[in-house]
Amino acid sequence: MARTGIPDIVIGRLPLYLRSLIRLQQGGAIFTSSYELGQMLGISSAQIRKDLSLFGEFGKQGTGYNISSLTAELRRILHTDHEWPVALIGVGDLGRALAHYGGFVNRSFRITHLFDNDPAKIGQHIDGLEVLSVDLIEKTIKTANIKVAMLATPIDEAQAVADTLVRAGVEAILNYAPTVLLVPENVHVQDIDPVIHLQRMVYYLEPPA
Amino acid sequence: MARTGIPDIVIGRLPLYLRSLIRLQQGGAIFTSSYELGQMLGISSAQIRKDLSLFGEFGKQGTGYNISSLTAELRRILHTDHEWPVALIGVGDLGRALAHYGGFVNRSFRITHLFDNDPAKIGQHIDGLEVLSVDLIEKTIKTANIKVAMLATPIDEAQAVADTLVRAGVEAILNYAPTVLLVPENVHVQDIDPVIHLQRMVYYLEPPA
DNA sequence: TTCAGTGTGTGCTTTATATCACAATCCGTA
DNA sequence: TACGGATTGTGATATAAAGCACACACTGAA
Structure with missing residues (x-):
């Protein structure tokens, strides 16, 4: 995965996505969408999709994102998959x-x-x-x-x-x-x-x- | 003064300028330059000049900025000229x-x-x-x-x-x-x-x- | 005066960031 | 199997921010 060439401003948003995902997960949700995440964060859905697309394809058309697997991906990307x-x-x-x-x-x-x-x-x-x-x-x-x-x-x-x-x-x-x-x-x-x-x-x- | 039309990102830098100016003032300096401020903050001098120019002309060519008067201007702009x-x-x-x-x-x-x-x-x-x-x-x-x-x-x-x-x-x-x-x-x-x-x-x- | 040195303010250009909009794909239902 | 509704990933476009570079102005020295 590209460690470089990713704008710093995008990196700054990933922890926010992660935080919201965990919130959703605690609420019992399994899937979410870029639209829903965007609503929670006051960010456009396109922005979220584009940010994530810099690291891979984590969503499924028509369905959205599996919260726990996207959470895992973000943790891996951010190096917060360990303490x-x-x-x-x-x-x-x-x-x-x-x-x-x-x-x-x-x-x-x-x-x-x-x-x-x-x-x-x-x-x-x-x-x-x-x-x-x-x-x-x-x-x-x-x-x-x-x-x-x-x-x-x-x-x-x-x-x-x-x-x-x-x-x-x-x-x-x-x-x-x-x-x-x-x-x-x-x-x-x-x-x-x-x-x-x-x-x-x-x-x-x-x-x- | 325009309260609107000023990018939020510029407003976000003004408190940093103010903080650095006060630091310089405490060190006994009377004048400073966009270059010196930029060095302190890791920001280009052009950026600082441009930011300030959105609010007025506070510097003097060849001399730079009078620290105490620029401080006062920034306080006025930011509404931190009172408690x-x-x-x-x-x-x-x-x-x-x-x-x-x-x-x-x-x-x-x-x-x-x-x-x-x-x-x-x-x-x-x-x-x-x-x-x-x-x-x-x-x-x-x-x-x-x-x-x-x-x-x-x-x-x-x-x-x-x-x-x-x-x-x-x-x-x-x-x-x-x-x-x-x-x-x-x-x-x-x-x-x-x-x-x-x-x-x-x-x-x-x-x-x- | 004149001149060299310095540093502002800013139009212009470049780079970075965000948005748009849509083809492609998936799901659930019948 | 076929279809309607949903949502992604992304090329193209638009907007925003930063950087460049220079005319102009001020200072101090001779």
């Missing part, structure tokens, strides 16, 4: 919330390592995981062969931690610090900054008197 | 983390109301704010004229809460529940689902043995 261990750096309020969050496991990710630089936090246990010193990031992550990390440190430490993660072999960073991380080309970063989203929305609102 | 009160629904781990987060206030948002449906949480105080019953959402938000909300409830309650928020007059919802919210056309939603981001990134990674 990825994830390192979480920074166990402040946000880091703790992420550590407690139950939504990772059944969606192919599991936080397996916690790190912080605060001596008061190091050695604590959160949901059975010990908080380790950031000094151990490189060695630990290399040994465990971890490729995915979530970065939830204060902004001023984010770049230094990212550099360490990269040295340790991490190739995907989910960045909660409100700053741009500089990383090598082969490392992927996705940013989550709630304020960016809020600012983007209030553009469309009437400013209150 | 928006925000309601937060759901004070589980994530909701608490958001309530504690110090990054909203100096970026034009302030959480002013907390809601939950758990009797054990209602009445508690978090950073001086009392947790109110979700039954009070409609009345309270209407009275306070709140237009922006963050939704951090479990997935199964998200749509019902969103409906309530819409009835209360909310027009911008930052949705942390991993589901698509159905809302009227005039209501804006932005989704934050960390798993979506993770799944999107691991597509590009070698699946571990």
Whole structure:
């Protein structure tokens, strides 16, 4: 299958398809259609068909898509057909919330390592995981062969931690610090900054008197 | 100024420009250029100039942009030149983390109301704010004229809460529940689902043995 | 003044993304 | 078996977004 030549914007939609399919499956449905999926997601049916067609022919004319087999295909395509261990750096309020969050496991990710630089936090246990010193990031992550990390440190430490993660072999960073991380080309970063989203929305609102 | 006819994708970049400008300003810089901003953000200078040109002429040839005046312009454009009160629904781990987060206030948002449906949480105080019953959402938000909300409830309650928020007059919802919210056309939603981001990134990674 | 260096704003071109619309195919029914 | 209704996969078209490249303008130095 082509790992390259697929637009990134298409890759970004696949997880949404997957999420909706699982929703449908939980509702007991066996088949769905590009039209139904599109309705759920606010996306045109043609777009969904075209996206999927980049990877193969998964549907049947007149019938639509078998939900469980399309789910399996998408998982295979996205590499979420097995569980990825994830390192979480920074166990402040946000880091703790992420550590407690139950939504990772059944969606192919599991936080397996916690790190912080605060001596008061190091050695604590959160949901059975010990908080380790950031000094151990490189060695630990290399040994465990971890490729995915979530970065939830204060902004001023984010770049230094990212550099360490990269040295340790991490190739995907989910960045909660409100700053741009500089990383090598082969490392992927996705940013989550709630304020960016809020600012983007209030553009469309009437400013209150 | 045209509130319409500006591509949404451009609006999405403006908060990034703003964030970088503030960063530069904190570093003591007075002027910057589209090239420098582009370097910080991984965006071409032409793109930045073109985006800004949709709203006016803010730069000076040969000199670039005065950071503080461009910052002010962007704030005005984005309607973040004043503080928006925000309601937060759901004070589980994530909701608490958001309530504690110090990054909203100096970026034009302030959480002013907390809601939950758990009797054990209602009445508690978090950073001086009392947790109110979700039954009070409609009345309270209407009275306070709140237009922006963050939704951090479990997935199964998200749509019902969103409906309530819409009835209360909310027009911008930052949705942390991993589901698509159905809302009227005039209501804006932005989704934050960390798993979506993770799944999107691991597509590009070698699946571990 | 003049000139070299710098950086904007923008028309034009290229590239990327989304939509349209329909032949081909499948299912269920009679 | 034949037919009506449904839905895919996709070539062709349309729309949207990004990049190019340059005239013009400003600065500072001589």
